[in-house]
Amino acid sequence: MSASTVEVFAHSTELADELASAIPADRLVTDRDVIATYLHDEAEWAPYGAPLLVVRPRSAEEVQSVVRACIVRHVPVVTRGAGTGLSGGANAIDGCVIVSFDKMNTIKEINSLERLAVVEPGVVNDDLRAACAEEGLWYPPDPSSAAWSTIGGNVATNAGGLCCVKYGVTRDYVLGVQVVTGTGELVRLGRRTAKGVAGYDLAGLMVGSEGTLGVITEITVKLRPLQEPQRTIVGYFDSTVDAGHAVRAVAEDGLTPSALELIDRQCLVAVDAWKNMGLSADANVLLLGRIDTPGAVGDIEAERMLACYKRAGATWSAQSTNQQEADALFLARRLAYPALERLGPVLTEDICVPKAVVPEMLTRIEEIGLRYDTHIASIAHAGDGNLHPLLITPNDDEDARIRAQAAFAEIIDAAIRYGGTVTGEHGIGLLKMDGLAQELVPPVMDMHRAVKGALDPHGIMNPGKVFRL
Amino acid sequence: MSASTVEVFAHSTELADELASAIPADRLVTDRDVIATYLHDEAEWAPYGAPLLVVRPRSAEEVQSVVRACIVRHVPVVTRGAGTGLSGGANAIDGCVIVSFDKMNTIKEINSLERLAVVEPGVVNDDLRAACAEEGLWYPPDPSSAAWSTIGGNVATNAGGLCCVKYGVTRDYVLGVQVVTGTGELVRLGRRTAKGVAGYDLAGLMVGSEGTLGVITEITVKLRPLQEPQRTIVGYFDSTVDAGHAVRAVAEDGLTPSALELIDRQCLVAVDAWKNMGLSADANVLLLGRIDTPGAVGDIEAERMLACYKRAGATWSAQSTNQQEADALFLARRLAYPALERLGPVLTEDICVPKAVVPEMLTRIEEIGLRYDTHIASIAHAGDGNLHPLLITPNDDEDARIRAQAAFAEIIDAAIRYGGTVTGEHGIGLLKMDGLAQELVPPVMDMHRAVKGALDPHGIMNPGKVFRL
Numbered sequence: 001m002s003a004s005t006v007e008v009f010a011h012s013t014e015l016a017d018e019l020a021s022a023i024p025a026d027r028l029v030t031d032r033d034v035i036a037t038y039l040h041d042e043a044e045w046a047p048y049g050a051p052l053l054v055v056r057p058r059s060a061e062e063v064q065s066v067v068r069a070c071i072v073r074h075v076p077v078v079t080r081g082a083g084t085g086l087s088g089g090a091n092a093i094d095g096c097v098i099v100s101f102d103k104m105n106t107i108k109e110i111n112s113l114e115r116l117a118v119v120e121p122g123v124v125n126d127d128l129r130a131a132c133a134e135e136g137l138w139y140p141p142d143p144s145s146a147a148w149s150t151i152g153g154n155v156a157t158n159a160g161g162l163c164c165v166k167y168g169v170t171r172d173y174v175l176g177v178q179v180v181t182g183t184g185e186l187v188r189l190g191r192r193t194a195k196g197v198a199g200y201d202l203a204g205l206m207v208g209s210e211g212t213l214g215v216i217t218e219i220t221v222k223l224r225p226l227q228e229p230q231r232t233i234v235g236y237f238d239s240t241v242d243a244g245h246a247v248r249a250v251a252e253d254g255l256t257p258s259a260l261e262l263i264d265r266q267c268l269v270a271v272d273a274w275k276n277m278g279l280s281a282d283a284n285v286l287l288l289g290r291i292d293t294p295g296a297v298g299d300i301e302a303e304r305m306l307a308c309y310k311r312a313g314a315t316w317s318a319q320s321t322n323q324q325e326a327d328a329l330f331l332a333r334r335l336a337y338p339a340l341e342r343l344g345p346v347l348t349e350d351i352c353v354p355k356a357v358v359p360e361m362l363t364r365i366e367e368i369g370l371r372y373d374t375h376i377a378s379i380a381h382a383g384d385g386n387l388h389p390l391l392i393t394p395n396d397d398e399d400a401r402i403r404a405q406a407a408f409a410e411i412i413d414a415a416i417r418y419g420g421t422v423t424g425e426h427g428i429g430l431l432k433m434d435g436l437a438q439e440l441v442p443p444v445m446d447m448h449r450a451v452k453g454a455l456d457p458h459g460i461m462n463p464g465k466v467f468r469l
Numbered sequence: 470m471s472a473s474t475v476e477v478f479a480h481s482t483e484l485a486d487e488l489a490s491a492i493p494a495d496r497l498v499t500d501r502d503v504i505a506t507y508l509h510d511e512a513e514w515a516p517y518g519a520p521l522l523v524v525r526p527r528s529a530e531e532v533q534s535v536v537r538a539c540i541v542r543h544v545p546v547v548t549r550g551a552g553t554g555l556s557g558g559a560n561a562i563d564g565c566v567i568v569s570f571d572k573m574n575t576i577k578e579i580n581s582l583e584r585l586a587v588v589e590p591g592v593v594n595d596d597l598r599a600a601c602a603e604e605g606l607w608y609p610p611d612p613s614s615a616a617w618s619t620i621g622g623n624v625a626t627n628a629g630g631l632c633c634v635k636y637g638v639t640r641d642y643v644l645g646v647q648v649v650t651g652t653g654e655l656v657r658l659g660r661r662t663a664k665g666v667a668g669y670d671l672a673g674l675m676v677g678s679e680g681t682l683g684v685i686t687e688i689t690v691k692l693r694p695l696q697e698p699q700r701t702i703v704g705y706f707d708s709t710v711d712a713g714h715a716v717r718a719v720a721e722d723g724l725t726p727s728a729l730e731l732i733d734r735q736c737l738v739a740v741d742a743w744k745n746m747g748l749s750a751d752a753n754v755l756l757l758g759r760i761d762t763p764g765a766v767g768d769i770e771a772e773r774m775l776a777c778y779k780r781a782g783a784t785w786s787a788q789s790t791n792q793q794e795a796d797a798l799f800l801a802r803r804l805a806y807p808a809l810e811r812l813g814p815v816l817t818e819d820i821c822v823p824k825a826v827v828p829e830m831l832t833r834i835e836e837i838g839l840r841y842d843t844h845i846a847s848i849a850h851a852g853d854g855n856l857h858p859l860l861i862t863p864n865d866d867e868d869a870r871i872r873a874q875a876a877f878a879e880i881i882d883a884a885i886r887y888g889g890t891v892t893g894e895h896g897i898g899l900l901k902m903d904g905l906a907q908e909l910v911p912p913v914m915d916m917h918r919a920v921k922g923a924l925d926p927h928g929i930m931n932p933g934k935v936f937r938l
Contacts, residue, residue, distance in 0.1 A: 454919035
């Protein structure tokens with residue numbers, strides 16, 4: 001045991017003793033081996049530190065006790081859902097307490113009359129969707145991680161997903177949150193009513209703030225009626241750039257698809273290697289479009305989407321008549337990221353650019369990959385201009401890592417120059433801090449610091465993430 | 470000329486001299502008679518003070534010059550669109566500068582590919598909608614004041630409207646804003662891309678902040694494709710409470726109307742007295758529902774809405790087969806407020822309650838009106854639970870005013886007790902400051918103060934509105 005380990009151990013014992021009156025011992029984790037499973041999210045090469053302990057609260061009041069103890073002792077608080085984040089936002093900080101929401105996963109209410117649900121932060125996205133479906137309701141935001149990621153994490157990062165192109169992101173569905181504030185108060189922000197403008201939109205400010213402004217202990221989300229059945233329109237393309245032209249054509253045509261996903265052959269091959277789904281296509285790039293407009297109007301829209309594919313040079317395209325096959329393609333889309341991760345470290349980009357420049361941006365990404373001798377696979381919420389180039393490196397190849405990180409930075413530069421943003425839906429965390437400082441001018445960075453200082457006066461809420469103070 | 474008038478005059482001359490280098494004299498208003506037309510919005514009995522001068526900038530840079538001069542001199546800045554607000558948010562403060570956006574009314578861009586528009590704050594809501602329609606696009610937020618109110622004012626108050634019940638409020642359409650901050654910087658917040666989570670949602674924070682956090686100089690809004698044709702489903706009811714039951718029935722049935730407006734006979738009579746539209750119905754209360762789902766699915770939904778009306782005791786109901794008649798009914802709805810204003814001072818409520826308690830809330834409003842001997846007409850965005858009881862008083866009747874103000878306060882109390890909010894879409898301004906302090910617990914009020922202090926460190930942005938520091 002090193003000197004610093006002894007010190008961490010002493011601190012953690014003191015804090016654990018103090019918290020013991022509020023939280024049962026079996027949910028105060030001090031065992032280093034167990035703590036090791038809570039150290040970081042899925043962001044490749046993002047640093048993480050050594051926490052004092054991990055707390056697994058069962059109630060907002062328990063969270064409040066933890067935060068209050070941390071304020072007194074100036075201990076950083078890092079909040080964690082399922083740890084599926086891709087930017088390092090949930091990574092441990094030296095000497096922090098990790099608040100893990102794995103024991104707070106109750107759906108408290110699904111109200112069909114008011115069309116809302118109230119959930120604890122640890123509820124898994126797909127579980128909420130399934131529970132809503134039983135009531136004829138729909139919670140749209142569907143990040144690719146929906147089978148694992150939690151609503152709390154989704155709210156902290158303002159997660160997107162596949163259906164955003166028509167139905168918006170997490171922010172668009174958060175009516176209210178209960179929060180333990182930076183001053184240790186347990187409060188409700190936002191509302192349960194359909195409308196409401198009483199005071200500043202502090203609930204909205206919490207969404208996407210990545211745990212830096214408070215700890216969210218409950219979320220009230222807006223629901224929609226169940227989605228109409230979707231038609232799936234599949235297109236094969238020779239190149240990502242051709243597929244990018246099809247994406248642009250769909251936007252120019254005025255269509256509003258319920259999904260428009262791009263996935264390249266490398267991803268399909270990786271999924272097949274893992275799940276043996278037999279999907280590896282004859283094409284280099286797949287576009288998976290969906291239309292959920294009901295009736296004859298939807299049929300016409302599907303035809304228009306096919307025409308857009310063809311104009312952009314699709315080598316094959318058709319409306320899927322086999323629902324099972326269509327669902328398999330979308331499942332492959334969701335599995336692409338974990339499938340590629342099995343091959344080696346994957347650095348995940350998350351830029352979002354105007355739809356007009358999707359083809360140019362895809363060209364640039366290819367060019368950057370070649371120049372840095374970096375293998376780049378591509379998935380994208382293409383209809384939103386939200387591109388996820390996946391920079392794949394061999395295990396234990398330091399040179400390849402350095403080249404990939406340089407390519408990553410240059411893709412960010414290009415996105416900003418094209419009028420885009422460094423992060424469409426994954427958040428800043430640790431990986432995009434330089435990118436944020438590039439994207440925002442200094443006075444706007446100062447506004448961030450001012451807001452952070454106002455709501456987290458003790459500086460304990462996930463410090464050192466998103467931006468430097 | 471009183472001593473204080475002399476003092477105001479001296480200050481205004483000094484400031485005008487200082488601003489003369491940045492802003493031409495004809496847009497620096499010091500004439501007291503002209504200034505008198507910029508003193509207040511349409512909130513009844515909300516106090517207003519004497520401004521130093523009125524500035525009518527033509528550019529964001531001119532606004533910045535004004536704000537910087539005001540920072541140096543500790544002069545409050547009050548921003549103003551068309552002055553159609555109903556809560557006193559734009560009312561002059563003693564010794565302030567009024568920044569009026571009547572000269573900044575250019576639509577800078579309508580982009581059909583990215584589905585966005587960029588506008589100056591003084592653009593009138595209906596003008597933006599008309600310009601978008603020419604491109605096959607739609608800007609949905611449609612406050613009743615849409616023919617006069619500006620996008621800047623709509624953003625400052627997070628205005629709602631008739632189509633919100635299906636399409637959301639102003640907040641849901643603001644992608645980005647350009648702002649002169651409380652420190653005099655001219656910055657852009659938000660984005661032009663479909664998605665983006667780079668940093669805090671400061672653009673969202675500006676929406677609904679009623680000019681207390683900065684001066685908005687440009688707005689980028691999201692657009693939708695043109696709305697489908699709407700069916701209008703009209704129902705007559707004996708009482709507002711019966712109509713409230715129909716509203717609840719529509720929600721219970723799982724319908725998503727594109728409008729669901731309640732309007733009582735008093736409003737129709739007032740509109741007829743003004744515009745001679747011949748609308749005064751045989752019924753005491755009208756419900757105006759709309760369905761814009763295309764095709765046969767929409768036809769079925771319209772039938773379901775009729776069935777809801779009937780179950781709730783409609784004395785007559787039908788789908789309008791005459792588009793002109795249907796449009797006239799909605800025009801009457803929009804004209805109700807100005808029509809009633811012609812009869813005497815009108816105190817406008819703006820509570821929003823859960824849909825489940827709409828009938829109970831309407832019952833309470835009637836009871837409160839009787840108890841305070843106050844004449845209350847009713848219009849409502851009923852499908853949202855957003856109710857606008859209109860408290861009408863005779864001219865120059867001090868007793869009636871006091872009774873109406875007491876009834877106003879008691880309606881707010883009731884809305885909060887029913888789980889509602891004191892303002893659904895008009896904002897806090899001056900009229901609802903006590904209501905806000907009732908609705909929010911002290912630690913949340915403190916969060917408001919902290920955010921205000923962080924972003925408006927000199928305290929010059931519309932001080933004394935929304936909450937007390």
